[in-house]
Amino acid sequence: MVEVAWLTIKLAGITTILLLILATPLAWWLARGRSRWKAPVGALVALPIVLPPTVLGFYLLIALGPHSPLMLLLHPFGIRTLAFTFEGLVIGSLIYSLPFAVQPLRNAFIAVGDEPLEAAATLGASSWSTFRRVALPLALPGYAVAAILAFAHTVGEFGVVMMLGGGIPGETQVLSIEIYRLVEALEWDKAHQLSAALLAFAFVVMLTLLLMERRVTERDGRG
Template identity: 55%
Template sequence: MFELGAADWQAIQLTLRLCFLTTLILLIIATPLAWWLASGRSALRVVVQTIVALPLVLPPTVLGFYLLVALGPRGPIGATLESMGFSHLAFSFEGILLASVLYSMPFAVQPLLEAFNNLGRRPVEVASTLGAGVIDRFFTVILPMCRGGFIVAATLSFAHTVGEFGVILMLGGSIPGETKVLSVLIYDHTEAMNYASAHRLSLLLLVFSFLVLFVVYSMNRRFQVARV
């Protein structure tokens, strides 16, 4: 019943690669962004926070459409890349990677923002008065005290990327080994009325989603108890 074919394994490997790179990039980008949102005083904070949270309410096909327009051969970014001797990013792995980073951004920023807000500025200020530099403060104060936020951010970013469909299909299409991730393959199986294969992959993602949420809620409860 759970025997997977070569196309299924190819989609699984591509999905895992996309999820790992998306999560890594998001943690690098979201950490300073969330810290700025938590501690900054700029009037632009509300604007930036609104832009970051847009994927939570924006239909993924809308984001995928505008990315396709921008990154395609006639778009401002795609055309510029082609004029420089590079390929445009539509219907490519690099394109869906960029789309995944943008679409999963709030799932990385929000947990980190909450963790930094709970931390406050005092621990960092105390470490600074003791002579700790920026990097030292991050690894000895912020990272240990906000590790729960980082774990949740990484877990949700990874899991959300697994479930992405609309933005991937709009920008990447369904190219085996390049853009055909698990969610797109399930759609293809269903469209071809290959319900057995669609069921196997859907059940796999259902179990994975349950485990991810279980881990996230367990982590939240654990760190809430630890703070008490």
């Protein structure tokens, strides 16, 4: 059980860190860009919210399987497949949890507004300096929300993990898969304990988000 919990935390932690890095430029572009492609790209990013996890997991299984064009390109490097591997789970989690990182960051960048950015530009700051010294600090609450949501969503994912990982002990068997295995084995007491722990975790996550939202609202009201 400890190994399963550690693997889940490891997967969620790596996914969250990578998502915050990858989602930042995408969220900034969706918030501040003026391209006609914003709507289609935004819809594509948000697709995992409504797409059944098994559907996404199925296509990821094909894409990361040994006979896919992508994997054929990696064969010379000794990589034949990423399906049923921890690395494959990271890729799947990145895609499935992407909207839960992008949307809070996008909303945070929109909330920054034009005035602080225009003021920095007036003072001669470069685009990168304006982003790093003005937009990024003002968007930190959005980063906190994105990190919490991405981590929690990855911890609770089942469909993509099952399709892409298969529940291999020590490799892809995370907590959600362990609960399924315990139920199949009729080990109800252990399944109850693990399910109750995840239920408590989900409650703490939602309570934290609501308290953060109330704090931001009160701060804005005082301002």
